[in-house]
Amino acid sequence: MNGLQILGTGRALPAHVVTNHDLAQRVDTNDEWIVSRTGIRERRFSQKETLTELAVTSARLAMERAGVTSQDIGLCITATVSPDYITPSQACLVHQQLQLPEDCPAFDLSAGCTGFLYAMETAAAMLPRMNRPYALLIGGELLSRIVDMDDRSTCILFGDGAGAAVVKTSEHANWYSLLGTRGNQEALWAPGPGNSPAYLHMNGQEVFQFALETVPAMARTLLEKAGLSKDDVDWYVPHQANHRIVASVAKRLKVPLEKFYENIERYGNTSAGTIPIALDEMAEQGLFQPGQWVMCLGFGAGLTWGGALFQWQEKKEKES
Numbered sequence: 001m002n003g004l005q006i007l008g009t010g011r012a013l014p015a016h017v018v019t020n021h022d023l024a025q026r027v028d029t030n031d032e033w034i035v036s037r038t039g040i041r042e043r044r045f046s047q048k049e050t051l052t053e054l055a056v057t058s059a060r061l062a063m064e065r066a067g068v069t070s071q072d073i074g075l076c077i078t079a080t081v082s083p084d085y086i087t088p089s090q091a092c093l094v095h096q097q098l099q100l101p102e103d104c105p106a107f108d109l110s111a112g113c114t115g116f117l118y119a120m121e122t123a124a125a126m127l128p129r130m131n132r133p134y135a136l137l138i139g140g141e142l143l144s145r146i147v148d149m150d151d152r153s154t155c156i157l158f159g160d161g162a163g164a165a166v167v168k169t170s171e172h173a174n175w176y177s178l179l180g181t182r183g184n185q186e187a188l189w190a191p192g193p194g195n196s197p198a199y200l201h202m203n204g205q206e207v208f209q210f211a212l213e214t215v216p217a218m219a220r221t222l223l224e225k226a227g228l229s230k231d232d233v234d235w236y237v238p239h240q241a242n243h244r245i246v247a248s249v250a251k252r253l254k255v256p257l258e259k260f261y262e263n264i265e266r267y268g269n270t271s272a273g274t275i276p277i278a279l280d281e282m283a284e285q286g287l288f289q290p291g292q293w294v295m296c297l298g299f300g301a302g303l304t305w306g307g308a309l310f311q312w313q314e315k316k317e318k319e320s
């Protein structure tokens, strides 16, 4: 079975930083409450950047680092629930800006915060049937556009940003993955155009509970599939929704929290953006060594969950 190899990553965050103190000017909240309940200190809200701009910037970086050009891309997927347009898709706007080839299909994928993991799985299945060797995968959101800034239970949690990866399939890639869905409209939802109320709504405790039910179980299943133990994994890259969820997952798995990468403090929850943004930060910091095992763990609206356990591979100078 084909696995994926990640050849290059990129990220783009809006310039405007919004601190907890800034939000406390608008809603009845405070820095202490937000930090202790979520781990978030600040997030980025777009003032003028579009999602297309963030997606294209992160994609260009990923392509540059992978050493590939637009002409090498055979598949383009954008995971998002907050695209610039309902149609054409976000991926089509990226396709246009990057002048991707016409035989490169481009489409959006909606799986909430698990979107990037769904995109990776889709690429693993589709890419061998495409005409060109690489897929461009983007996860990104402008959630500030669908969050009610007067609702203190949601406006403190979310942020804007995008991350991207260029991947190829490889028979030699050690890659194990898992996706799941528990259809549930009430836990976390945002209405379509014309429907109201227009904002994102969430039952925080239900989502919290869902994450703790599914994420540790998913991690164990992935380890079983790979024949590995929890200690064989060098890095856990969880969806950044809440530090308390990450800490609880680490505790349930009996894995030191230091093995879980976290940046929620700086960006909040960027939904489909959190995992590619984290991967890019980690790659930039040189945290990945060839041969290391990495486990990405996502969950979100849908309700959906997804995980990928893979061995980091050295990128050959000239990929073919």
Ligand code: ACO
Pocket (backbone or CB within 6 Å): 028, 029, 030, 033, 034, 037, 038, 112, 113, 152, 153, 156, 157, 188, 202, 203, 204, 205, 207, 208, 241, 242, 245, 269, 271, 299, 300, 301
């Ligand atoms: N500041 C101050 N007080 C607040 C705030 C705030 N920003 N928000 C809520 N409160 C109050 C509530 O009104 C409530 O007050 P009351 O007791 O007087 O009624 C009190 O704090 C406790 O509220 P809870 O909702 O019980 O707080 P909880 O400890 O559950 O924390 C939170 C809320 C942070 C949302 C938590 O439930 C959570 O993180 N859930 C998971 C959410 C999540 O991960 N969402 C995204 C995942 S899916 C995805 O990524 C798309």
